[in-house]
Amino acid sequence: MKKQKLVLVGNGMAGVRTVEELLKLAPDLYDVTVFGAEPHGNYNRILLSPVLAGEMTLPEIMLNDLDWYRDNGITLHAGKKVTKIDRVKRRVIAEDGTEAEYDRLLLATGSTPFIPPIPGKDLPGVIGYRDIADTEAMIEAAVHHKHAVVIGAGLLGLEAANGLMLRGMDVTVVHLADWIMERQLDKAAADMLQASLEAKGMKFLLSSQTDALVQGESGRVCAVRLKDGMQIPADLVVVAAGIRPNYALAESAGIYCGSGRVRGIHVSDTLQTVTDPRIYAVGECVAHRGMVYGLVAPLFEQGKVCANHLANFGIGRYQGSVTSTKLKVTGIDVFSAGDFSGGPDTEDIVLHDKQGGVYKRLVIKQNRIVGSVLYGDTADGAWYFQLMKDQQDIHEIRDHLMFGQNHLGDTGHKGENKAAAMADSAEVCGCNGVCKGTIVKAIKEKGLFSLDEVKKHTKAASSCGSCTGLVEQILASTVGGAYQVVSAHDKAVCGCTDLSHGDVRKAIRQHKLLTIPDAMAFMDWKTPNGCATCRPALNYYLISTWPHEAQDDPQSRFINERSHANIQKDGTYSVVPRMLGGITTPDELRRIADVADKYAIPTVKVTGGQRIDLLGVKREDLPKVWKDLGMASGHAYGKSIRTVKTCVGAEHCRFGTQRSMAMGVDLEKMLFGMWSPHKVKLAVSGCPRNCAESGIKDVGVIGVDSGWELYVAGNGGIKTEVAHFLCKVATREEVMEYSAAFLQLYREEGYYLERTVHYVHRVGLEHVKKLVVDDAENRKALYGRLLFAVQDYKDPWAERCADDAAAPLRRQFETLEA
Amino acid sequence: MMMTELDKLTAAVEAADWKTICALQDIPVLGARVVHSAQGDIAVFRNAEDEVFALQDRCAHKAGPLSQGIVHGRQVTCPLHGWKFELASGEAVAPDVGCTRAFEVAVADGQVKLKV
Numbered sequence: 001m002k003k004q005k006l007v008l009v010g011n012g013m014a015g016v017r018t019v020e021e022l023l024k025l026a027p028d029l030y031d032v033t034v035f036g037a038e039p040h041g042n043y044n045r046i047l048l049s050p051v052l053a054g055e056m057t058l059p060e061i062m063l064n065d066l067d068w069y070r071d072n073g074i075t076l077h078a079g080k081k082v083t084k085i086d087r088v089k090r091r092v093i094a095e096d097g098t099e100a101e102y103d104r105l106l107l108a109t110g111s112t113p114f115i116p117p118i119p120g121k122d123l124p125g126v127i128g129y130r131d132i133a134d135t136e137a138m139i140e141a142a143v144h145h146k147h148a149v150v151i152g153a154g155l156l157g158l159e160a161a162n163g164l165m166l167r168g169m170d171v172t173v174v175h176l177a178d179w180i181m182e183r184q185l186d187k188a189a190a191d192m193l194q195a196s197l198e199a200k201g202m203k204f205l206l207s208s209q210t211d212a213l214v215q216g217e218s219g220r221v222c223a224v225r226l227k228d229g230m231q232i233p234a235d236l237v238v239v240a241a242g243i244r245p246n247y248a249l250a251e252s253a254g255i256y257c258g259s260g261r262v263r264g265i266h267v268s269d270t271l272q273t274v275t276d277p278r279i280y281a282v283g284e285c286v287a288h289r290g291m292v293y294g295l296v297a298p299l300f301e302q303g304k305v306c307a308n309h310l311a312n313f314g315i316g317r318y319q320g321s322v323t324s325t326k327l328k329v330t331g332i333d334v335f336s337a338g339d340f341s342g343g344p345d346t347e348d349i350v351l352h353d354k355q356g357g358v359y360k361r362l363v364i365k366q367n368r369i370v371g372s373v374l375y376g377d378t379a380d381g382a383w384y385f386q387l388m389k390d391q392q393d394i395h396e397i398r399d400h401l402m403f404g405q406n407h408l409g410d411t412g413h414k415g416e417n418k419a420a421a422m423a424d425s426a427e428v429c430g431c432n433g434v435c436k437g438t439i440v441k442a443i444k445e446k447g448l449f450s451l452d453e454v455k456k457h458t459k460a461a462s463s464c465g466s467c468t469g470l471v472e473q474i475l476a477s478t479v480g481g482a483y484q485v486v487s488a489h490d491k492a493v494c495g496c497t498d499l500s501h502g503d504v505r506k507a508i509r510q511h512k513l514l515t516i517p518d519a520m521a522f523m524d525w526k527t528p529n530g531c532a533t534c535r536p537a538l539n540y541y542l543i544s545t546w547p548h549e550a551q552d553d554p555q556s557r558f559i560n561e562r563s564h565a566n567i568q569k570d571g572t573y574s575v576v577p578r579m580l581g582g583i584t585t586p587d588e589l590r591r592i593a594d595v596a597d598k599y600a601i602p603t604v605k606v607t608g609g610q611r612i613d614l615l616g617v618k619r620e621d622l623p624k625v626w627k628d629l630g631m632a633s634g635h636a637y638g639k640s641i642r643t644v645k646t647c648v649g650a651e652h653c654r655f656g657t658q659r660s661m662a663m664g665v666d667l668e669k670m671l672f673g674m675w676s677p678h679k680v681k682l683a684v685s686g687c688p689r690n691c692a693e694s695g696i697k698d699v700g701v702i703g704v705d706s707g708w709e710l711y712v713a714g715n716g717g718i719k720t721e722v723a724h725f726l727c728k729v730a731t732r733e734e735v736m737e738y739s740a741a742f743l744q745l746y747r748e749e750g751y752y753l754e755r756t757v758h759y760v761h762r763v764g765l766e767h768v769k770k771l772v773v774d775d776a777e778n779r780k781a782l783y784g785r786l787l788f789a790v791q792d793y794k795d796p797w798a799e800r801c802a803d804d805a806a807a808p809l810r811r812q813f814e815t816l817e818a
Numbered sequence: 819m820m821m822t823e824l825d826k827l828t829a830a831v832e833a834a835d836w837k838t839i840c841a842l843q844d845i846p847v848l849g850a851r852v853v854h855s856a857q858g859d860i861a862v863f864r865n866a867e868d869e870v871f872a873l874q875d876r877c878a879h880k881a882g883p884l885s886q887g888i889v890h891g892r893q894v895t896c897p898l899h900g901w902k903f904e905l906a907s908g909e910a911v912a913p914d915v916g917c918t919r920a921f922e923v924a925v926a927d928g929q930v931k932l933k934v
Contacts, residue, residue, distance in 0.1 A: 532902075555847065567897055571882060815852045816839045818854065
C-alpha cells in the first residue's frame with residue numbers, strides 16, 4: 001500500500017514532538033515532510049534563556065539534529081517558510097516555491113512576540129524574544145553595547161533581563177502593571193522576587209508605559225521614552241510584552257481562527273481543525289475550548305493526543321491543561337500554579353518570612369487547592385500541583401499542608417530524602433508528564449546511571465530543566481540505596497519475563513497452569529528455569545490459585561520455607577514452635593528448655609509476636625530439635641500466617657469485654673497452613689485498650705461490649721501504617737468468616753511480596769469492602785476457598801521427623817562426607 | 819624442616835583424589851547437597867540439565883551457605899543477600915564482584931565424584 005503523506009508546518013517543539021509520538025505508534029504509516037522557517041533542526045526553545053545567560057550552549061539545546069530527520073526518513077525543509085496552503089489540491093507552498101502534497105496536514109506555527117504599536121518599534125536594536133536569531137542578536141548586542149531596556153516583566157522578560165545582566169549589560173525593566181509577573185505571582189511574592197533581582201543589579205520601572213523608542217545618531221535605537229516624559233538610555237530594547245498565536249497562514253487558507261478575544265487555530269478535542277478534517281494543529285498557535293497555551297506541558301499533551309489520531313487509533317481526547325510556572329533564573333526559586341488571585345469563596349493559607357526570603361501561599365476553595373504561589377522554597381511545588389490537579393480533599397492534612405510533604409509523618413521512611421518519599425504517581429517533570437514511577441522503572445530496567453541517560457530514556461528534565469535536581473535525587477535514591485519502590489503494577493516480575501505480576505496471575509488462572517515448567521513454557525519465559533525472584537512468585541501463584549492441584553516445588557521456595565526454619569547471618573537457623581495465640585504450658589516450656597540445653601542453643605528469645613525463638617540451631621540438628629520439642633511449626637519463616645497475638649481478654653482481665661485469647665487461638669488454628677503473598681500477622685484485643693496492638697496488623701480484631709471491630713491492612717514494619725476499619729461484627733463466627741474472606745481476597749489478588757498494606761493501597765479499601773463486607777455471597781465463597789486451601793495441611797516439622805533420612809525433603813538436613 | 823602454609827596447600831592439592839560422595843539422584847534437581855571435607859564444606863549442585871557443579875559453600879560476600887540458595891540455569895543465588903554466582907567458575911555475576919572456590923566434580927555410572 002502506498003504510504004500517506006503527512007506534512008508538518010512548523011519545525012518546533014510541539015510539531016516535532018507530535019511526529020515523535022506518531023513514529024512510536026505507527027512508524028510506517030506516513031511519508032513525513034517538515035517545513036521550518038528557521039534554518040535549524042528542532043531545538044528546545046525554553047532553554048534559550050540559559051543560553052542567553054551563558055549557562056548552556058546552542059548544541060546543548062538541540063532536541064532533534066539533522067541526522068534524526070534523515071534516520072527517520074523525514075524530508076526537512078529548514079529555513080523555508082510556508083506562505084500558502086492550497087486546500088483543494090492539498091498542498092503547501094513555501095516562500096521559495098517549494099511545494100509538498102499532503103493527505104494530512106499538521107500546523108504547528110507557534111506564536112510570535114507581541115510588539116505594541118509604539119513609534120520606533122522597527123528601529124535597529126529593537127527585538128522580540130522568540131528564537132535563536134533573537135538570542136544571538138542579544139548576545140551580540142551585549143558585546144558592543146552597555147544599556148538595555150526590557151519592556152515587560154513577565155516570565156520571558158525577566159529571563160531576558162537576567163541573561164543580559166549576566167552578560168554585563170546595564171538592564172532596566174519597564175513594566176505596565178503594578179508588580180512584576182502579575183499573571184503568575186501575587187504582589188507579596190512579586191515584591192520579594194523584585195527585591196532579589198534588584199540585589200543582583202536589575203532596575204525596575206513599574207506602572208510605566210512606553211511612549212516611544214528614540215533613534216540615535218547611528219540610526220540605532222538609543223533611548224526609551226516613557227509616558228511621563230522620563231527617558232532611559234537604551235542600545236538594545238527587548239520587547240517581551242507577551243506572545244500572540246501565529247495563525248496568519250491558517251487564516252489565509254480559510255481555516256477558522258476565531259474572532260474577538262480568543263484568536264488562534266480553532267481545534268476540537270482531537271486537535272483537528274474545526275474547518276478541515278484533514279488538517280490538525282498543535283501548540284501555541286492553537287485555540288482549544290477558548291484557551292491558548294504558551295507553556296510547553298500543554299503542547300506536549302496535545303501532541304500525544306494528536307499523534308494518536310494521526311495514527312488512526314482514534315482514542316484519547318485533549319481536554320485542556322492545568323498549568324504551572326517556574327522561573328528559570330539561577331538562584332531564584334519561584335513557582336506558581338492555578339488561580340492565586342482568590343475571590344470571595346476562597347481562603348488563603350500563607351507563610352511569609354520576609355527576612356528568610358520564603359513566601360508560600362495556598363489558595364483553597366471547598367477544601368481543595370486551587371492555586372499556589374511559592375517563593376524561595378519551591379521544593380513542595382510539585383506536590384501542591386499534584387494535589388491541585390487531583391482535586392484532592394485536603395482538610396485532613398490542612399494543618400500540616402504548609403510545611404510540605406515531608407511533614408506528613410511516615411516513620412518508616414524517615415531519613416530518606418524527598419525523592420524517595422514521593423509517590424510513584426507523582427509528577428516529576430511537568431513539561432513531559434513524566435512521573436516518578438516511570439523514571440525509577442527506566443533507571444532499574446535499563447540500568448541508567450547518569451542524568452543524560454535518564455533524560456534520553458524518559459524525557460524527564462529534557463525540556464525546561466527545572467526538575468533536574470529532583471530527577472538527580474531520584475537517580476541517587478534508586479541507584480544508591482537498597483530502597484525498593486513498591487509499585488508492582490506494571491513492572492515485569494523480573495528479567496526473565498516482560499509480564500507483570502498481574503499478567504502472570506491471570507495466565508495461571510485462565511489457562512489452569514499447574515507446574516512451574518508449564519507456566520514458564522506457556523508464558524515464553526526467557527530463561528530456562530527462571531531465577532530466585534520469579535520462581536518463588538510462580539510457585540506461590542500456582543499453589544494459591546490451584547490448591548491441592550498445582551505442584552508445590554520445594555526447590556522454588558526460599559531456603560526458609562524449604563527448611564521450615566529461618567536462616568540467620570551465620571548460616572544457622574532459628575526455630576519458633578507454634579504457640580496458638582501466644583499461650584503455652586509448663587510442659588512445653590520444660591521441653592523448650594531441655595532442647596536449648598541439649599543442642600547448646602545460644603539464644604532463647606521472646607518474639608514480638610508472643611512466641612519463643614531458639615536462635616543458632618545448626619541445619620543438621622533441625623529435625624532432631626523438632627522431634628524433641630514435640631510441637632508444631634510456628635511458620636515464623638514463611639510468606640504465610642505468622643502469629644495471632646492476643647491480650648488476656650475477658651478470660652482474666654478486669655477490663656476485658658471479649659474472650660480474646662480464645663478468639664486468637666481459633667483464628668490461628670483456622671489459618672494454619674495458609675501461604676500468602678507475604679507474611680500475615682493478626683492480633684486480637686479484648687477491649688479498646690488494644691493491648692495486642694491490633695491497629696498495626698494485617699488483620700486486627702478488637703473486642704467491644706457489643707461484638708468485635710475488624711481492622712485490616714495495618715503494618716508495623718517498614719511502612720508504619722494504622723489499620724483501616726473494615727466493619728463491626730457481632731459473633732465469633734463472623735470474625736472468622738470476615739477475617740478469612742479478607743485474607744483470601746489478598747491471597748488471590750495480592751502480588752508476591754506485597755504486604756496487605758500495599759495491596760489495599762493498590763486496590764483501594766472500597767474494593768475490599770465491596771467484596772468482603774457488602775457482598776455476603778462473595779464473602780462466604782472467599783471463606784470457603786480459604787478453608788479449602790488449608791484443608792488437610794500437615795505440620796511440616798512432624799512430616800520431616802517422620803521421613804526416612806534419604807527422603808527427598810529430609811535429605812537436605814543430612815551432610816555427605818568426602 | 820618446617821612446612822610452610824604454601825607447602826601444606828601444595829601437598830593437599832597433590833594428594834587430592836576423586837572421591838565418590840553420593841548418587842546423582844541423591845541431589846535434588848535445581849538443588850544441592852553439602853559435603854564435609856578437609857577443605858571445609860563444599861556445596862554440590864545439580865541443575866535441570868543434570869549437570870553437576872561444586873563450589874566452596876561460602877558466599878564471597880558474607881560467607882552465606884550457597885548450598886541453600888536457589889539454583890537456576892548455571893547459577894545459584896545466595897540465600898542471605900541475593901548475590902549470584904556462576905556454578906562452573908565460582909565467579910560472582912555482575913554487578914557484584916567476587917569469587918568462591920570451584921572444585922572439580924564429575925558423574926560416572928550415576929555416581930557423583932568430587933576431587934578433594
